[in-house]
Amino acid sequence: MSGQIIGPGSLSLNQWTTRRWSVAEAVDGCVRHDLAAVGLWREKVAEQGLAESVKLVRAAGLRVSSLCRGGFLTAGGLPGEEGRRAYARALEDNRRAIDEAAELEAACLVMVVGGLPGVKPGEPAGDGPGGFSRDLAGARDRVAEAVAELAPYAGERGVKLALEPLHPIYCPDRAVLSTLGQALELSLPHPEEQVGVVVDTFHVWWDPRLFEDISRAGRRIASYQVCDYLHPLPEDVLLGRGMMGDGVIDFGPITRAVMAAGYTGDVEVEIFNAAVWAADPDEVVATMKSRYEDVVLATR
Template sequence: MISRLSLNQWTTRNWSLEEAVAGCVRHGIPAIGVWREQLHECGLERAVKLLADSGLRVSSLCRGGFLTAGGEEALAGNRRAIDEAAALGAPCLVMVVGGLPGVPPGGAPGPGFSRSLAGARERVAEALAELAPYAGERGVRLALEPLHPMYCADRAVLSTLAQALDLAEAHPVEQVGVVVDTFHVWWDPRLPEQIARAGARIASYQVCDWLQPLPADVLLGRGMMGDGVIDFPPITAAVAAAGYTGDIEVEIFNADIWAADPDEVLATMKRRFAATVV
C-alpha cells in the first residue's frame, strides 16, 4: 500500500512545494496532494515542470469551494482552481463548500450573515451546476468534502457523506465526486452504507487521526495515525470494496507536527500508514 501513499502538503505546512516534492522523493513517497497557497508561491509553470521532473503523481489539488458566499467572484476563483488542477494533472479539486453566508472560517458572523442552512446548501447546488461542466471539459473532477458537523457554521454546510452524495449525484460521475476523510466521517453510523453508495464517486481518500481530547483550536485536532481513536482498517476496507484504487493522502493539521522536523514527520507517516491504515 505504500505505493498508494500520498503526502498532502498541509501535513508539512512549512515546507515550500519544492521542499515537499524533494522530501517525497527522498522518502520514496510516490504522490503528493498540492495546496494552492504553496502552488502560487512556486508559480504554476515552474510547479508543472517540477512535478513532471520529480516523477511524483499529483493526487489532488486543495482546495476550491467556499461556494456559499455566492456571486461571480466565487465562481471565477473556482474556475482558476480548476485550470490549475488541469495544468498539474491533478485528477480532482478538493471542494470545501463553505459555511453559512457571512461567517468567515474561524470568525464571527459579519456582513451578509444568514442562518439559513437550506439556503446555503442551495447556493452550493447552484454553483456546482455552473462549475461541474467547466471542470469536466478540463478533465478535473470536483471532489465534495463533507466536514465534521462542528465546522458547519464556518467551513462546510455539508456534514455527512450522504449530503455530499445527494449533491454529487445530480452530475456525471466524471464531473463531481466526493472525498472520504477519516477525520470528518469516522463517527457517522451510516458510513459503511454511504461509502458503498459512493462507489465510483470516491475521488479522494484522506486519512489522519482524531485526537482526544481535542485542542482548544479544533481545526488542529488532527493527529498522526495511531495517536487518536479512529479504527482505520474497516474504513479502508469499505473504500476498497467500493472500488477506489487511487492514492491515499495523509492530511494532518496539527501545530506540534508542523513544528517538528518534516523529514521525521514523513518517516513516522510511512511507518504509521503501513501499521494502522491498511
C-alpha cells in the same frame, strides 16, 4: 502488509502535513522518502509559481493526488448586490482553481464548499442578528447551484470536483455538507468524471451511515484522506487532526470499505496540528509511512 489492501506506491503526502515545505521541498521530500504522489495546496503552488510547480512534479515523476482547495460557494446567500458579487467572485476563483488542477493533472480538485453566508472561517459570527445568514438549507441550495455551473467547466478540462464533507463542528464557517451522504446526493446529478466525493477519516469516522454511504459512493470516491481525530480536541479545533494511531479512529474497517467500493487512487495523509508542523518534516514523513503500514492498513 500494504499489498493486502492497496497496491504499492499509493501513499501520498498532503502538503499541509509538512506545512513549512514549499512545493519544491515537498516534491524533494516525496522523492527522498520513495513516495509516488503528493497532494498540493493552491497557496503553495502560487508561491512556487504554477508553471514551476508543474515542472517540478513532472520532473520528479510524481502524481498529484489532489489540489486543495476550491469551494466556498455559499456567499451568494447574502442579500442583494453583495450576494451577487460574492457569488460571481466565488465562481471566478473556482474556475481558476479548475484551470490550475488541469495544468497539474491533479486527480481531483478538493471542494470545501463553505459555511453559512457571511460567517468567515475561524471568526465569530457576530454579536447581533445581522451580518450573516442563518439559512442553512439555503446555503446548501447555493452550493448545489454553483456545482451545477462549475461541473461542465471542470469536465471540459478533465478535472473532477471532489466535494468534501466536513465534521459538523465546521458547519457554521467551512462546510454546510457534514456527511458523506449529503456530499454524495449533491454529486449524483452530474457525471462521475465531473463530480465525486472525498472520504476524510477525521470528518466522517463518527457517521453511523458511513459504511453504507461509502458503498453507495463507489467510484465517485475521488480522494481518500487519512489522519486521526484527537480527543480531547485542542482549543483551536481546526488543529485537532493527529497522526494515525494517536486518536480514536479505527482505520482498518474504513480503508477496507473504501477499497471494496472500487477506489484505486492514492491515500493522502492530511494533518493540521501545531506539534506536527513544528517537528522536523523528514521525521514526520517517516512516521507517516510507518503509521500508514501499521495503522491505516490494519487488517484486524
